[in-house]
Amino acid sequence: MMHLAIMRRMSSIDTPFELHSTSTAAGTKYARKKVAAIAAAAQVFAEKGFHGATTQDIATVMGIKQGSLYYYFKSKEQALQDVCEYGFENYVQQMEKICGKAQPFEAKMQMIITSHLTTYRQKNNAMKVHNDQRLYLPKERRQHLKELGTRYRQMLENTLQEGVQQRTIRADIDTHFVAYSIIGMCNSWGAYLVRDESLDLFDTIQQCADLVLRGVLN
Amino acid sequence: MMHLAIMRRMSSIDTPFELHSTSTAAGTKYARKKVAAIAAAAQVFAEKGFHGATTQDIATVMGIKQGSLYYYFKSKEQALQDVCEYGFENYVQQMEKICGKAQPFEAKMQMIITSHLTTYRQKNNAMKVHNDQRLYLPKERRQHLKELGTRYRQMLENTLQEGVQQRTIRADIDTHFVAYSIIGMCNSWGAYLVRDESLDLFDTIQQCADLVLRGVLN
Amino acid sequence: MMHLAIMRRMSSIDTPFELHSTSTAAGTKYARKKVAAIAAAAQVFAEKGFHGATTQDIATVMGIKQGSLYYYFKSKEQALQDVCEYGFENYVQQMEKICGKAQPFEAKMQMIITSHLTTYRQKNNAMKVHNDQRLYLPKERRQHLKELGTRYRQMLENTLQEGVQQRTIRADIDTHFVAYSIIGMCNSWGAYLVRDESLDLFDTIQQCADLVLRGVLN
């Protein structure tokens, strides 16, 4: 469930029309249902894609009528934006925690991959939606996501750079390229993890880490 | 351009009325335009996704009117199926050639990656569509694609298995897992290659191959 | 401001629950807010038209929430009816005073036009709404308005008739027709006065009176 992670950020949630009376919006009924709305939208977008999904689908998952959805989202596009932002913000936060701690390179890489894949397995559809559907947002609405993405990639590249300095990883490595590769591979495994529940999470993490670190050669 | 590859398979193309079958279908005006139709659909689906694309979009790219499209595709769904099949068939054929030749493991791996990424860079939108949009086809219509996919993965796994037997690659490698990983990483780079024209193809190929073979560790 | 005039009639205002009727309704908080509600509705209907206006618009002008509006109006249609009736009742009352006094024809005509145009310039949106939007009310709800209108036109016609008898105006005049013409011209100038604040009120009144009385010929 994405709920815990998202609720951590709920203090910043937007309220409908005007500000609510309570200063911390986190506890409001509205905030609680908005979380549910984002979760529902994430699930539906992940399954059917942005254009393939209907607002009716989302409303059905929430157990409300279709028109009522607009109490929580100003538009379908806004729903996509919210899903992407909450999903990705949460993920980048986790990344910051991991990269903030002083740890040997291999441990960090392991944690990064663990975080990435675990996020998917926890049915964090928001993450999948961010990866696959964010390009359907008009550029203006992707501003924030782009910044988050850059921050995330930079943390990953920095980690690799540290590895180079620690002489743990090869000096001839192009950290920029490797960062992209890791993200790509993990996203691809993430999609499998979402689709196939029988796939073992920890096994997958081990194998990913092993492949990245040692390659296939003898 | 995908044209050459696709035209090779044109002999099996479906003709709209039985009448047409008198001549070799491959050379027919119909067959030639059907190729163009598939290419147009591929381009549009790649850009906007299946559900985000309209038949009008495809017709516009072809320079014909919307209604005329139905001379080439029985339905929008059929267009997606055609794009996926022609795109992927073509790719698997190439794979067969590569794997058919007796070659050392590393050379083969290099060629596989080269083939995969080159396909993308040549703006083979059909390939992108197959990877990103095929799941929007109903299961029945994915039968053929699934077979092709299995064949393809098996060739990749066999190649890896050969590598193990040649002692070129580690014995503890899970070939199934590595095959998926390579595909995932390459697809992700493929998407970048399509989006960013300034990205150097051969550089990308080298780096991918290097990462897969040697990993990042020192 | 229409307030004074409207408040004079407030004694007849409908109260939402019978309970309220203990005190004189005119001074009730409810009555005061109902006036504000009518004024808000008048403003919004004048600007956007009945169908183009939303209950949200009216609520916003009042500074209350959309749902709360139904404490003052049973329906949007009722709001239109209230606006039209209060606006027009007020105007017809003024007309009654003017026509009641014994005065020479030209002075009366001057006062009638002054009354009409001043009403508009005072941003009496209710009047504009009555003129432009009343036809969107179902016939049954226009009963009262129709009676008022007839009364008003009759007073105008009577005034003209007096003018004929006093030999102040031509005997071959069709008073019925002229009455309609004056109303039409004044309404049209009223709309300009509302739209263009820089238009001088007294100048307009003079010109209108002059045109009606003397025509353009030399």
Next chain:
Amino acid sequence: MMHLAIMRRMSSIDTPFELHSTSTAAGTKYARKKVAAIAAAAQVFAEKGFHGATTQDIATVMGIKQGSLYYYFKSKEQALQDVCEYGFENYVQQMEKICGKAQPFEAKMQMIITSHLTTYRQKNNAMKVHNDQRLYLPKERRQHLKELGTRYRQMLENTLQEGVQQRTIRADIDTHFVAYSIIGMCNSWGAYLVRDESLDLFDTIQQCADLVLRGVLN
């Protein structure tokens, strides 16, 4: 019927999507039906107002399905714009013809009023729509209409100016003001003519002209 007048201008009609093959679009089936579409929209907008009318209403009058309407109008707003423009363009053209001919002032004024009121009586709903509903168009879409309106008013003012120079009308007349007054009064009578079929057209014209020229005074 507005058909004749509108068809005169049909050579400039816009075609759907792309240019038609024939150079004169006037004869096309599309052009013919677009005329019908504009007439239908004019009728419905005149009756119910822009916001009160539905695209379904218009389609019903045309005898087509609601969705098919969009073959002729890109949007409901475009329909309003088309109605206003065709209606008013036509009217201004007529005005140009009247004012172009050298004629004594009184005759011209008579013709102007005749033209104005006849336009209404011919059920030229487009004219009514232009007068009552054009303000619901966003400013950008009113550009053309504004220019037409200015041209029209100028012709009327010029005519009055000529009258002054010919000493036919009083020198102390404010031509600007009188022009507006005539338009206002005629529009108001136009609305009556549309609503009440029993009203005699020529009688109304006579009375209007008489009132404007000679006023009511003895």
Next chain:
DNA sequence: AATGAATGAGAGTTCATTCAT
């Protein structure tokens, strides 16, 4: 006295699809 939350009906618009020509 007012509001948050929801609803249901309908609006405008889009679009895949059909078919006579």
Next chain:
DNA sequence: AATGAATGAACTCTCATTCAT
């Protein structure tokens, strides 16, 4: 071989209205 014209179903979004609190 292609098109103009139309359709019908679905979709997003709006809005008047209700009602428990």
